Amino acid sequence: MKIACILILTGAFSLAITNHIHASEVLNHGTYAKLLSKHVHKGKVDYTGFQNDEKELDKYLNYLARIIPDTLDRNESKAFYINLYNAWTIKLVLSGYPNLGSIKDLGNFLWTPWKKKLVKLNGRKVTLDYIEHDILRPVYKDPRIHFAINCASQSCPPLSPQPYTGKTLDQQLDAATAAFINDPNTNYIKDQALYVSRIFKWFGDDFNNNVIGFFENFASSEFKRELVKKKNTLEVKYLDYDWSLNDI
Numbered sequence: 001m002k003i004a005c006i007l008i009l010t011g012a013f014s015l016a017i018t019n020h021i022h023a024s025e026v027l028n029h030g031t032y033a034k035l036l037s038k039h040v041h042k043g044k045v046d047y048t049g050f051q052n053d054e055k056e057l058d059k060y061l062n063y064l065a066r067i068i069p070d071t072l073d074r075n076e077s078k079a080f081y082i083n084l085y086n087a088w089t090i091k092l093v094l095s096g097y098p099n100l101g102s103i104k105d106l107g108n109f110l111w112t113p114w115k116k117k118l119v120k121l122n123g124r125k126v127t128l129d130y131i132e133h134d135i136l137r138p139v140y141k142d143p144r145i146h147f148a149i150n151c152a153s154q155s156c157p158p159l160s161p162q163p164y165t166g167k168t169l170d171q172q173l174d175a176a177t178a179a180f181i182n183d184p185n186t187n188y189i190k191d192q193a194l195y196v197s198r199i200f201k202w203f204g205d206d207f208n209n210n211v212i213g214f215f216e217n218f219a220s221s222e223f224k225r226e227l228v229k230k231k232n233t234l235e236v237k238y239l240d241y242d243w244s245l246n247d248i
Contacts, residue, residue: 029163030086031060036161044156044248047097050090061087065120076166078140083163085131085149088119093152103152143206144173146199147180155184155244181218189226194234201238211236
């Protein structure tokens with residue numbers, strides 16, 4: 001009996017190992033790429049479409065659950081966590097859609113939706129807050145991440161219609177950051193004030209408490225010229241944040 005139990009446990013352990021994906025294998029985001037291209041349009045999300053394809057989303061989430069992120073190189077693991085955060089955010093919204101006007105409706109007085117343990121990672125369940133505040137921000141220390149992860153809200157940087165990959169990550173993060181910075185609906189100069197997203201207030205330390213300096217790196221065209229011209233006299237002001245759902 002003891003021998004049989006040992007063999008069963010050994011077999012289960014071996015199966016668990018073979019089910020995991022190591023760095024030697026190329027990560028395949030094909031399923032997620034198809035879902036994004038089909039259901040994300042100009043930053044808005046067709047959650048009804050995602051509901052119709054929820055089995056495919058679940059297939060991708062289960063695939064991510066098999067990945068051992070510590071075996072990935074730095075860029076690949078950073079991309080992995082960004083995709084993990086965004087895909088699970090979609091799954092979270094679907095848990096209450098269409099009967100919600102904001103992702104915040106999925107929380108309560110004690111817990112925000114970002115504190116729900118739903119993300120499958122390394123054989124356990126963690127929260128979206130854990131992915132953002134315990135891994136992405138402190139480990140990678142890259143402020144561009146704020147423009148890649150999506151909180152399913154109108155004022156949030158838009159969800160990318162393509163997955164992030166280690167090979168193209170820097171270009172993708174630069175593009176996402178520049179697109180958000182140069183969007184006059186989210187950031188603009190009026191008189192002697194630079195009006196910016198509240199992201200720059202909530203995470204000021206991530207931007208070295210130098211919003212104008214960060215904007216100089218990514219602003220373009222007339223916006224950058226005006227920014228450079230007025231930077232010594234500009235006052236930074238923070239816009240209200242619209243938490244309504246980013247659906248189509």
